[in-house]
Amino acid sequence: MSNSSSRERNLHRQLANMKHSLFDQGYLDEQFIQLEELQDEENPNFVEEVVSLYYWDSVRLIQNIEQALEQNPIDFAKLDNHMHQFKGSSCSIGAKKLKKECTQFEKYCKTGNGEGCKRTFQQVKKEYATLKKKLERYFQFARQVGCVEKACRPK
Amino acid sequence: MMSKNNLALGQKFSVLIVDDDKIIRRIHKMLLTKFEFESHAVENGKEAVDLYISGKNFDLILMDMEMAVMDGPKATRELRSMGINNVIVGVTSRGSTSEKQAFTEAGLDYCVEKPLSSETITSLLKELAKKY
Numbered sequence: 086m087s088n089s090s091s092r093e094r095n096l097h098r099q100l101a102n103m104k105h106s107l108f109d110q111g112y113l114d115e116q117f118i119q120l121e122e123l124q125d126e127e128n129p130n131f132v133e134e135v136v137s138l139y140y141w142d143s144v145r146l147i148q149n150i151e152q153a154l155e156q157n158p159i160d161f162a163k164l165d166n167h168m169h170q171f172k173g174s175s176c177s178i179g180a181k182k183l184k185k186e187c188t189q190f191e192k193y194c195k196t197g198n199g200e201g202c203k204r205t206f207q208q209v210k211k212e213y214a215t216l217k218k219k220l221e222r223y224f225q226f227a228r229q230v231g232c233v234e235k236a237c238r239p240k
Numbered sequence: 241m242m243s244k245n246n247l248a249l250g251q252k253f254s255v256l257i258v259d260d261d262k263i264i265r266r267i268h269k270m271l272l273t274k275f276e277f278e279s280h281a282v283e284n285g286k287e288a289v290d291l292y293i294s295g296k297n298f299d300l301i302l303m304d305m306e307m308a309v310m311d312g313p314k315a316t317r318e319l320r321s322m323g324i325n326n327v328i329v330g331v332t333s334r335g336s337t338s339e340k341q342a343f344t345e346a347g348l349d350y351c352v353e354k355p356l357s358s359e360t361i362t363s364l365l366k367e368l369a370k371k372y
Contacts, residue, residue, distance in 0.1 A: 116355060119358070122358065123274060128270065135267060139263050142262055169306065170261065176333065177267055178263065
């Protein structure tokens with residue numbers, strides 16, 4: 086019994102370390118913690134649901150930006166609008182690095198710098214994909230920890 | 241026993257979330273549920289106005305600024321011109337003071353930044369308690 090509870094503790098520690106690392110490396114900010122605080126017994130997977138919803142919904146926002154960047158000439162007002170939507174969604178899940186890249190994009194957009202926008206958008210997509218992988222790993226591990234917890238619970 | 245959020249009539253405080261971002265709608269709905277509010281969400285200002293035209297009423301409207309079809313300032317102006325006196329709180333991620341001011345002048349009671357947090361809701365509640 087002591088083995089399983091120490092195993093549980095180890096897994097929890099590993100999960101906590103994973104999370105701290107996401108914050109320490111600047112991938113996530115306080116907003117993610119706000120989402121976690123909304124999680125409860127009735128909605129134990131709320132954060133994962135919101136993040137999944139974000140990745141599902143943001144595909145079209147990214148497509149909108151890509152299409153707008155392909156136009157010649159670029160309609161910067163439209164582009165700014167699309168990025169504003171994408172940035173807003175990204176902020177709502179606490180995506181800190183992604184938010185920074187979006188802000189940079191907005192600056193280029195406001196000055197009508199198409200090349201700057203295109204370059205920055207590559208960074209945006211890179212951060213978007215990196216965060217997705219990291220969060221998928223985190224939630225997958227969190228679910229494993231949850232399963233072990235249930236298995237270890239005394240009958 | 242009445243919770244702090246119940247009106248004198250013993251009903252739950254009702255909130256209309258008006259936002260084109262489905263992630264924000266989901267988060268705000270959950271946040272409001274934590275505060276024991278009842279909430280309904282729509283995607284743009286026109287849907288909000290149509291709800292009121294159909295006879296629906298809410299104690300509080302959380303109105304996003306930028307939305308397709310009908311944006312926050314326009315919807316706010318329409319609701320006020322219809323004689324709607326409910327508290328309308330503008331919710332925006334745009335930092336510009338002039339944009340916030342223009343939105344406020346459309347008829348808002350307050351303007352806050354999104355995404356909302358528990359702290360924002362708590363401060364709003366204190367303000368709303370004065371009004372109600």
